[in-house]
Amino acid sequence: MRHAVLAGGVxxxxxxxxxVEAFDPADVAAIVNVADDVxxxxxxxxxxxxxxxxxxAGANDPQRGWGLLNxxxxxxxxxxxxxxxDWFSLGDQDLGTHLYRTQRLAEGATLTEVxxxxxxxxxxxxxxxxxxxxxxxxxxxxxxxxxxxxQEYFVxxxxxxxxxxxxxxxxxxxxxxxxxxxxIESAETLVIAPSNPLxxxxxxxxxxxxxxxxxxxxxxxxxxxxxxxxRALKGPADRMMRELGEQATVVGIARRxxxxxxxxxxxxxxxxxxxxxxxxGMQVIAAPTIMSAPGIARALAETCHRAGQAGASR
Ligand code: GDP
Ligand code: CA
Numbered sequence: 001m002r003h004a005v006l007a008g009g010v011x012x013x014x015x016x017x018x019x020v021e022a023f024d025p026a027d028v029a030a031i032v033n034v035a036d037d038v039x040x041x042x043x044x045x046x047x048x049x050x051x052x053x054x055x056x057a058g059a060n061d062p063q064r065g066w067g068l069l070n071x072x073x074x075x076x077x078x079x080x081x082x083x084x085x086d087w088f089s090l091g092d093q094d095l096g097t098h099l100y101r102t103q104r105l106a107e108g109a110t111l112t113e114v115x116x117x118x119x120x121x122x123x124x125x126x127x128x129x130x131x132x133x134x135x136x137x138x139x140x141x142x143x144x145x146x147x148x149x150x151q152e153y154f155v156x157x158x159x160x161x162x163x164x165x166x167x168x169x170x171x172x173x174x175x176x177x178x179x180x181x182x183x184i185e186s187a188e189t190l191v192i193a194p195s196n197p198l199x200x201x202x203x204x205x206x207x208x209x210x211x212x213x214x215x216x217x218x219x220x221x222x223x224x225x226x227x228x229x230x231r232a233l234k235g236p237a238d239r240m241m242r243e244l245g246e247q248a249t250v251v252g253i254a255r256r257x258x259x260x261x262x263x264x265x266x267x268x269x270x271x272x273x274x275x276x277x278x279x280x281g282m283q284v285i286a287a288p289t290i291m292s293a294p295g296i297a298r299a300l301a302e303t304c305h306r307a308g309q310a311g312a313s314r
Pocket of ligand 1: 051200225233235237238
């Protein structure tokens with residue numbers, strides 16, 4: 001495996017789309033967060049895996065950022081009539097994915113196996129690897145003291161509330177899959193995708209054995225900053241970083257990743273921070289990182305890969 005990526009949702013999916021254009025897709029592997037997975041209506045829903053799947057399939061809705069293009073929501077309307085849980089929208093086509101996954105898990109398939117089946121059905125050749133087949137659940141404590149599930153915070157409350165802490169229930173007992181660990185260990189370059197560092201990348205790293213596997217190959221690891229000009233492009237990453245006492249800038253990202261990656265790719269807009277990040281012991285590359293077009297993602301993947309290869313010879 002040439003190119004492995006620690007992945008959350010949208011930012012990672014856009015990056016992966018560039019990587020499969022830059023390299024043979026069979027040489028690309030994503031190690032994907034499972035801590036925002038949730039069971040709703042008895043169905044197992046894996047938002048980050050599905051975002052990666054639908055994006056690599058070219059079937060995602062780029063406007064919404066989640067779910068499938070040309071989606072309808074008749075099942076949700078029906079659910080609303082009964083007073084069912086309708087704050088987490090599941091499209092009619094998307095529901096087919098969750099029905100299939102839930103059935104296969106009930107039959108005894110692992111999440112890794114089901115994910116491989118789903119991605120094969122979409123014609124995806126890159127490997128989408130859940131970091132663990134065991135359940136991990138992000139729990140968010142709000143400033144008021146109440147603890148809620150991640151999707152309740154993110155979707156029901158529209159992340160418009162202050163957070164005081166985050167924990168990953170079940171992570172100590174979770175085991176990384178053999179495929180995920182092998183991808184991390186064998187990749188020429190390992191990229192930490194521009195995903196939410198606190199709730200997408202952290203729960204991947206917290207699975208026992210993952211962080212040490214990442215650290216031990218630091219010179220060939222490259223992180224891409226999800227923060228540009230002090231802001232997240234979408235979602236609450238910047239606010240969460242501030243609320244949890246970190247600096248919501250590329251320097252805050254560097255502090256988080258300095259022991260994990262030798263190189264940090266920051267957006268051109270943040271090049272003024274280069275010296276400050278280098279003082280933390282990271283090499284800095286300033287490049288266009290807003291992946292608004294596939295060409296930008298492809299160039300970014302090529303830049304990251306070269307940096308990892310250069311790191312190997314240092
Ligand atoms: P999810 O889709 O909610 O699971 O979100 P992610 O875990 O992917 O994290 C969202 C983060 O990705 C935010 O901090 C965004 O700024 C970042 N992000 C999304 N798209 C891009 C992009 O094109 N470039 C960069 N640099 N960051 C991005
Ligand atoms: Ca997510």
